[in-house]
Amino acid sequence: MSEVLSVSQLVEAVNNTLQSLAGLTVEGEVEQFKIIHNKWVIFSLKDEESSVGCFMPIWDFKAQVEDGMLVRVKGRPALRNKGFFSFVLSDVQPAGEGALKRAFELLKQKLATEGLFAPERKRLLPRHPQRIALVTSQEAAAYNDFLKVLAARFGGLDIYFLHTQVQGEDAPRQIIAALEYANTNLKDLDVLVLVRGGGSLEDLHAFNDESVVRAVAASRTPTVVGIGHERDVCLAELAADVRASTPSNAAELAVRSREEVASAIINMTEYMRGKVLMDLREKSQSVDRQVAVLKNLTAGFRQQTEAWVERLQEIFGVAVGDKQQALLQTTRLLASLSPANILRRGFSITKNEAGDIVKSALQLPAGAVITSQLARGEIESTVN
């Protein structure tokens, strides 16, 4: 007689046997997708003929899934102790372009509702960044494109390059670690740039990974993200402060061009020069004007003074002329009356011994001595 098992032992025995099937990857369509108590994810995975119940803890569930979506799951088949069979999953990923697109749309809606892409969250980049962190793969064309365009625009910058995978399973973890490293360890970082060249939706998956998108949104350094070609939109781009269409465009948006900056500098110096020159010209004109005003003033004074002088000359000039005439006549008259002039005409003056002028012969006794004054000289005589 064979060994008798308890029910639990049966379940254990079955699960031990099933253990050899752990790590299977299965592709199928999702049906009856549910999240229970925000703890468990359950759904059925089916194809045309079969259907299997799937189960996974929500913390392992990182994809956006809905009914009808084609997914690829990893897990192990197990017999639950209630007696039903379940495929216990460790990973769920959308499978194929259609499912990826749908998952992309679902995550986009979810993050948009959270406000992760809101314009008011966007920060301005510093106008003249000096220290730039570049996160991409060294092998990718994006690396060279970015650096080439950057150097064509501006020089003397400090670039810190953090190499990561940009596709494949481990890419999201590496990118998140690089963003964290740059934010934490690079001092005075001005801009954080995340770029990758073009590819299929599957190739670009790391940049639509929810954790990566959240890490970009949470970056303490302003971010520029440029993934793929112009037409590609990645959620990491939408979460960035500045969305670039391509890696080259990321370089264009990260720094201003030399020409632009040079012309701004020239405009500024020309403005200053112009203002200083205009000010000097105005001041010099003002001095000229004041000098002209002073000249006018002094000219006025001079004219007035000259007018006064003329007027004074008129007044005094006439009076002086009259007096001079009168003085001349008086002088002539006086001169004609002078005794010397009379003597010159032949008259003489006779004086007695006392020196008195003798005006009558009767005044003189005989023998008196008299003196006659002539025009020239004197004569002494004795009266007979």
Place this chain on the structure above:
Amino acid sequence: MTEEKFVFAKAYEELEKIVSDFESHELDLEKDLPRFERGLELAAALKKRLKEIENKVTKIEQKYSDKE
């Protein structure tokens, strides 16, 4: 202004500050001529810096890029 200490963004901001001051008031040549000279000096240093053609790329070697 020594080459080592020159910070482009700072010099550019100082120049902008001088220019916006010039825009906002009547000049006092006594005070503003030295600032004008300072502005020209900054502009010359900035233009000199614009002539640099190469960027310095430092590769950060970290474990985060290794597979676990």
